[in-house]
Amino acid sequence: MEAGSTETGRQAPAKGRLSTFARSEKATAGTLITPSRLVLAFIILFPASVAIYIGFTEWSPVTGDQWWEAYKSWVWFDQYWAALNETSFWLAIWRTVLITGVAVTVEFILGLVLGLLFVENFRGRGILTVIFLMPMMVVPAVSGFIFFMLLQRDGPVNDALSIVLPGEVRIGWLQDPSIAPWSVMMVDIWQWTPLMFLILLAGLVAVPEDQLNQARVLGAGFYYRLRYIMVPMLKPVILIAIIIRAMETLKLFDQSWLLTRGGPGEASTTISVYLFREVFQNARWGFASAAAILILIFVSVLAIFAIRPIERGQEETLEEMMVESALGDDDQGPTSIPSERAGS
Amino acid sequence: MEGTTDAARSASPLVAAERAEPKIASANARRVRQTGKWFAILVIAGFFMFPIYWVATMSIKPQAEWNPPGGGTIWVPENPTFDNYRSIFGLEKRSGFSSTGSRDAVPSIVNSLITAVGGTLFALVIGILAAYGIARWRAGGRLLPFQILQLRMFPPVAIIIPILIMWVFLGLQDTRLGLIIIYGSLTFPFVVWLTRSFFQEVPRELSEAAIVDGCTQWGAFIKVVLPQVKGGIAATALFVFILNWSDFIIALVLTQQEATTAPVFLNSLVSGAQGREFGSQAALAVVLMIPPIVFGLSINRYLVRGLTFGAIKR
Numbered sequence: 001m002e003a004g005s006t007e008t009g010r011q012a013p014a015k016g017r018l019s020t021f022a023r024s025e026k027a028t029a030g031t032l033i034t035p036s037r038l039v040l041a042f043i044i045l046f047p048a049s050v051a052i053y054i055g056f057t058e059w060s061p062v063t064g065d066q067w068w069e070a071y072k073s074w075v076w077f078d079q080y081w082a083a084l085n086e087t088s089f090w091l092a093i094w095r096t097v098l099i100t101g102v103a104v105t106v107e108f109i110l111g112l113v114l115g116l117l118f119v120e121n122f123r124g125r126g127i128l129t130v131i132f133l134m135p136m137m138v139v140p141a142v143s144g145f146i147f148f149m150l151l152q153r154d155g156p157v158n159d160a161l162s163i164v165l166p167g168e169v170r171i172g173w174l175q176d177p178s179i180a181p182w183s184v185m186m187v188d189i190w191q192w193t194p195l196m197f198l199i200l201l202a203g204l205v206a207v208p209e210d211q212l213n214q215a216r217v218l219g220a221g222f223y224y225r226l227r228y229i230m231v232p233m234l235k236p237v238i239l240i241a242i243i244i245r246a247m248e249t250l251k252l253f254d255q256s257w258l259l260t261r262g263g264p265g266e267a268s269t270t271i272s273v274y275l276f277r278e279v280f281q282n283a284r285w286g287f288a289s290a291a292a293i294l295i296l297i298f299v300s301v302l303a304i305f306a307i308r309p310i311e312r313g314q315e316e317t318l319e320e321m322m323v324e325s326a327l328g329d330d331d332q333g334p335t336s337i338p339s340e341r342a343g344s
Numbered sequence: 345m346e347g348t349t350d351a352a353r354s355a356s357p358l359v360a361a362e363r364a365e366p367k368i369a370s371a372n373a374r375r376v377r378q379t380g381k382w383f384a385i386l387v388i389a390g391f392f393m394f395p396i397y398w399v400a401t402m403s404i405k406p407q408a409e410w411n412p413p414g415g416g417t418i419w420v421p422e423n424p425t426f427d428n429y430r431s432i433f434g435l436e437k438r439s440g441f442s443s444t445g446s447r448d449a450v451p452s453i454v455n456s457l458i459t460a461v462g463g464t465l466f467a468l469v470i471g472i473l474a475a476y477g478i479a480r481w482r483a484g485g486r487l488l489p490f491q492i493l494q495l496r497m498f499p500p501v502a503i504i505i506p507i508l509i510m511w512v513f514l515g516l517q518d519t520r521l522g523l524i525i526i527y528g529s530l531t532f533p534f535v536v537w538l539t540r541s542f543f544q545e546v547p548r549e550l551s552e553a554a555i556v557d558g559c560t561q562w563g564a565f566i567k568v569v570l571p572q573v574k575g576g577i578a579a580t581a582l583f584v585f586i587l588n589w590s591d592f593i594i595a596l597v598l599t600q601q602e603a604t605t606a607p608v609f610l611n612s613l614v615s616g617a618q619g620r621e622f623g624s625q626a627a628l629a630v631v632l633m634i635p636p637i638v639f640g641l642s643i644n645r646y647l648v649r650g651l652t653f654g655a656i657k658r
C-alpha cells in the first residue's frame with residue numbers, strides 16, 4: 001500500500017514488470033552458462049574433429065604438409081586396423097589394466113587398514129592424519145622423481161634391504177623388465193593410498209557407533225562387525241573410491257615417465273606412455289590419433305558404468321547437507337538395530 | 345542428564361549397562377592390541393614419510409653426499425648446506441655444473457606460477473558463472489556431472505595430440521597464454537561442481553530482495569550472492585591451483601623453451617647429461633612440493649570433496 005504512494009512508474013506496470021523480470025532471468029541464466037558452453041565446445045569438439053581427421057590419414061609433421069593437407073595421404077580405417085593388430089598396443093592396455101588392478105587393490109586394503117586404525121580418536125591422530133595426507137599433494141612428476149632416486153641400483157632402498165637381508169641386495173628396480181612395472185605400481189600406491197584412506201575414513205566415522213556396540217555386546221567379533229555392518233554401510237563409499245582411483249590410474253603418465261620412461265624397452269609402458277612415444281618418438285601421428293580415439297571409445301564405455309555410483313553419491317551428499325542443516329549438530333544416531341544381522 | 349540421553353539413544357538399557365563390562369575383563373588384551381596398533385601405524389607412517397624425508401634431506405646435501413663414491417648411503421646429511429637451492433635460483437654458478445649452473449630454474453618456476461594462477465583465474469570466472477546459473481536456474485540440465493567425469497577420465501595424452509596441432513596452428517604453442525587457456529579449460533568443470541553446492545546454500549530470497557531494491561540480476565549476483573560464498577570460492581581456487589601447478593604432461597607437450605614449467609624443467613634435468621646430480625634436482629622438487637602441501641593442508645576438508653567430484657563430503 002505504501003508502494004502505491006511512492007512511484008507510479010514503479011507500481012503501475014506490475015504485470016509487465018513480472019514478465020520482463022522472468023525474461024531477464026532466463027536471459028541471465030543463458031548468459032551465465034554461455035562461456036562454459038563455448039569452452040567445452042572448443043576443448044572437446046575441435047580437438048576431436050582434428051583427431052578423427054588425422055586418424056584417417058598417414059600424416060605427420062615430418063611429411064612437410066600442413067595438418068589440413070593430411071587428406072593427401074588418406075587411408076580410411078587402415079590406422080585403426082594397424083592399431084588393433086599391433087601387439088604393443090594391446091600389451092600397453094593389458095599392462096595398464098594390470099597396474100591399475102594391483103595398485104587400486106593394494107591402495108584399498110592399506111586405506112581400509114589405516115581407516116580402521118584411525119576411526120577411534122587417540123593422541124596424535126591429528127598430526128598423523130596430516131602426515132598420511134602429504135603424499136597425495138606431492139606433484140605427481142615429483143613423486144616419480146623421488147622414487148627414481150630411491151630405486152637406483154645403488155640407492156637407499158637397496159641399501160636398506162642390504163642391512164636387513166643377508167648379503168648385498170642390488171635389485172634393478174628400474175632396469176629389470178619384470179620388476180619395473182611393480183616399481184611404477186609402488187609410486188601409485190605411495191601417492192594415492194592417502195586419498196583412499198581419507199575417503200574410507202570419512203565413511204567409517206559415519207557408521208553409527210550404537211550399532212557396532214550392540215553387535216559387540218551380542219558377541220560379534222571384529223570380522224563379523226566388519227563384514228556384516230561396516231562393509232554393507234560403506235558400500236557406496238567403497239565403490240566411489242575404487243572407481244575414482246581406477247579412473248585416475250588408467251591415465252597414469254607423470255610418475256611412470258619420470259621413473260622409467262616406459263622402459264626398460266616397453267616393460268612399463270602404460271597406455272599414456274605408449275601414445276606419447278608413438279607421437280613424439282616414432283612420429284606416427286595418424287596412427288596415434290587413431291589409437292587415441294580407440295582409447296577414448298574404450299574409456300567412454302567405462303564412463304557409462306562409472307558415473308552412476310558417483311552421481312548417486314553427489315545426490316546423497318546434497319540430501320545429507322539439507323538434513324544436516326535442518327537438524328543442526330545434534331548427534332542423531334539411528335536407534336533401531338538390525339539384530340538379526342549382528343547375531344550368530 | 346547423561347543417563348537419560350543414553351537410554352534414549354540405545355534401544356535397550358541393557359546395552360548401556362553392559363558396555364563397560366568387557367573393557368575391564370580384557371584390559372591386558374587391550375594393551376597388547378594398542379601396542380600392535382601403534383606398531384602398524386608407525387610402520388605405515390614410515391613407508392609414507394621416508395620418500396619425503398629423502399628428497400628433503402637430499403636437497404640440503406653437498407655434492408659429495410649425493411652418491412658417495414665408495415658406495416653406501418648417507419642417511420642423515422652430515423654437512424647440510426643451501427648450495428643446491430642457490431644453484432637452482434641461479435645465485436651461485438658452480439664450476440662443476442655445466443648445464444645446471446648455466447640454466448637455473450627461476451624462469452620455469454615463474455612460468456609455473458603465472459600459468460597456474462592464470463589458468464585458475466580463467467577457470468574461476470567461467471566456472472563460477474556457470475555454477476551460479478546451474479544452482480539458481482538449473483541451466484544446462486543434468487548432463488554436466490557426466491561431462492566433468494568424461495573430461496577427467498580421458499587420458500590427457502589422447503586429448504593433447506590434436507590440441508598440439510591446434511596450438512601450433514594458432515601460434516599458442518610454447519606460450520604462457522596457450523597453457524593458461526588449456527589449464528583453465530580443463531579445470532573449470534571442477535569449479536562448476538565445487539562452487540555449485542555453495543551457491544545452493546545461499547537462500548534465493550537474498551538475491552530477490554536485492555532485485556526488488558533496484559539491483560539488476562548481475563548486480564545482485566556480484567554484490568549480494570558472491571560475498572556469501574567467498575570462503576567456498578577461496579577453497580575452490582586453491583584446489584584448482586594445485587591441479588594446475590601439478591600438471592606435467594600438458595606442459596611437456598605444449599612447451600619447448602619459453603613457457604617451460606618447473607616439472608618439465610625437472611624432467612629435462614633428470615633425463616639430461618647431469619641425470620644423477622640429485623642434490624639440485626631435489627631442491628627444485630622441494631620448491632615444487634611446498635605450495636600444494638601448504639594449500640592442500642589449509643583446505644584438506646575440500647580436497648577429498650574435490651577429488652571425488654563432490655561425492656564424498658567430509
